Amino acid sequence: MTSKSLTLTIMGSGTSTGVPVLGCGCPVCRSPVPQNKRTRCSALLQWAGHNVLIDTSTDFRQQALREDLDRVDAVLYTHTHADHIHGIDDLRTLNSNPDGLIPVFGSKQSAETIQRIFSYIFHDVEDPGYRPRLSVREVYAPFELFGQTVVPVPLLHGRGEAFGYRVGPLAYLTDCSRVSESSLRLLENLELLVVDALRFREHPSHFNIPGAIALARQLAPVRTLLTHLSHDVDYAKHSADLPEGIAFAYDGQKLSFALDG
Ligand SMILES: [Zn+2]
Ligand SMILES: [Zn+2]
Ligand SMILES: [Zn+2]
Secondary structure, eight states: OOTTEEEEEEEEOBOTTOBSOTTOOSTTTTOOOGGGOBOBSEEEEEETTEEEEEOOOTTHHHHHHHTTOOOOOEEEOOOOOHHHHTTGGGGGGOOSOTTSOEEEEEOHHHHHHHHHHTHHHHSOOSSOOSOOOEEEEEOOSOEEETTEEEEEEEEEETTEEEEEEEETTEEEEOSOSBOOHHHHGGGOSOSEEEEEOOOSSOOSSSOOHHHHHHHHHHHOOSEEEEESBOTTOOHHHHHTTSOTTEEEOOTTOEEEEEOOO
16 A cells, blocks of 8 residues: 555445344345355545544454454544444554554544443543543544545434545445435545445435435446445345446455545
């Protein structure tokens, strides 16, 4: 990786249950195909020698081991549903600076919720014990991180809200059911769109596959990956039905892009 490239790794491509779903014996959950095994949704962005994680999924430990991850320099949180945050404790051994804090970014609501749910991390206690050393930063607008502009993209996630994030030519939009006009304007000229596409049937808080394809057609990125997938998606069987330029994401998938500047 050069200092002017951006690499995306799909840490997890699964919905909140993961695939296989515990207790389910459906053909996808019993499938031996690696692309049908989906840990909870997360991604890793790497640029300028830095590792920036999007969410700390319930399966973060397993994902970090698989990717041989030895350091996390920042975390971008999309929202605070359990599947996106519950791996937070495993950040504690991945801080490159033993005297420093890993910055974790999110909306005001995400920042407040993370500090409330994981109060043991942030409360000043006499015995520091083993806990992640984090500094929470609320973000509202584009901000600079390791020499690149990170653009939070407000999304509607059912009755709630989530952030997508754009870095250079790449946008990662998990957990969303609608994109406002103002957010659509932040998503022009993409090389890669990664977007929530839970399943074929409609869902109140996630794009289904036809909805995600419609968004991809509207934004016209060079390439689109569908993520946050349920066990309704059989990778091999259903991939053939996707339009050109659109594919299902899978765990461990990597893509690299050139960055300006
Ligand atoms: Zn989710
Ligand atoms: Zn199943
Ligand atoms: Zn969610």
